[in-house]
Amino acid sequence: MDLYAEGEKxxxxxxxxxxxxxxxxxxxxxxWDRIEWKIWEPGLYEGENFDLVAIGPKxxxxxxxxxxxxxxxxxxxxxxxxxxxxxDSPAGLxxxxxxxxxxxxxxxxxxxxxxxxxxxxxxxxxxxxxINVKEVLAVGSKVTSSSDxxxxxxxxxxxxxxxxxxxxxxxxxxxxxxxxxxLAPSSPAISAIKNLRDTLKARxxxx
Numbered sequence: 199m200d201l202y203a204e205g206e207k208x209x210x211x212x213x214x215x216x217x218x219x220x221x222x223x224x225x226x227x228x229x230w231d232r233i234e235w236k237i238w239e240p241g242l243y244e245g246e247n248f249d250l251v252a253i254g255p256k257x258x259x260x261x262x263x264x265x266x267x268x269x270x271x272x273x274x275x276x277x278x279x280x281x282x283x284x285x286d287s288p289a290g291l292x293x294x295x296x297x298x299x300x301x302x303x304x305x306x307x308x309x310x311x312x313x314x315x316x317x318x319x320x321x322x323x324x325x326x327x328x329i330n331v332k333e334v335l336a337v338g339s340k341v342t343s344s345s346d347x348x349x350x351x352x353x354x355x356x357x358x359x360x361x362x363x364x365x366x367x368x369x370x371x372x373x374x375x376x377x378x379x380x381l382a383p384s385s386p387a388i389s390a391i392k393n394l395r396d397t398l399k400a401r402x403x404x405x
Contacts, residue, residue: 209252209268210255234271234276238276266298304335306336340365342367347364362398365387365394368387
């Protein structure tokens with residue numbers, strides 16, 4: 199999805215326009231009130247089967263504090279009309295530390311067949327409990343062999359995570375990314391993700 203081609207803007211862009219290019223704060227008007235309507239209008243892509251809000255890249259120096267704060271308000275307030283909400287967050291712990299997914303039904307933790315990835319998953323599982331995420335599930339990624347699968351299954355079990363699916367390493371993913379094209383439906387990675395989607399929908403009772 200190309201938001202720019204659709205004429206939409208990211209949260210980061212709207213924040214810059216509102217608070218940097220327009221002269222900072224406005225006396226008597228809370229910052230959230232100044233940005234909320236913009237997220238509903240130029241910041242919200244409305245598709246046939248889904249709507250989309252993107253936080254976007256960081257355009258100024260410093261931390262991601264303000265964009266993350268705005269995203270948290272989006273997940274707390276603007277999503278109320280929606281039956282199902284999905285947040286695609288970057289790798290790492292920052293989104294958990296800022297509680298942008300507080301109270302969500304499930305968090306999918308993508309893990310590679312390596313010790314460092316498992317250690318990160320353990321920290322994610324622990325942090326998720328503090329922000330009342332109801333369930334954390336692991337998804338194996340870049341799997342090349344049954345040995346990789348066994349490592350992920352065993353390691354996840356040891357840290358209290360259930361593995362809900364495995365996505366194989368697929369060189370077509372890298373090729374498609376380099377060429378900026380969509381993956382073919384026959385891609386092994388796509389097939390695995392579709393199976394994961396169906397399993398998750400059945401588990402959560404999504405229609």
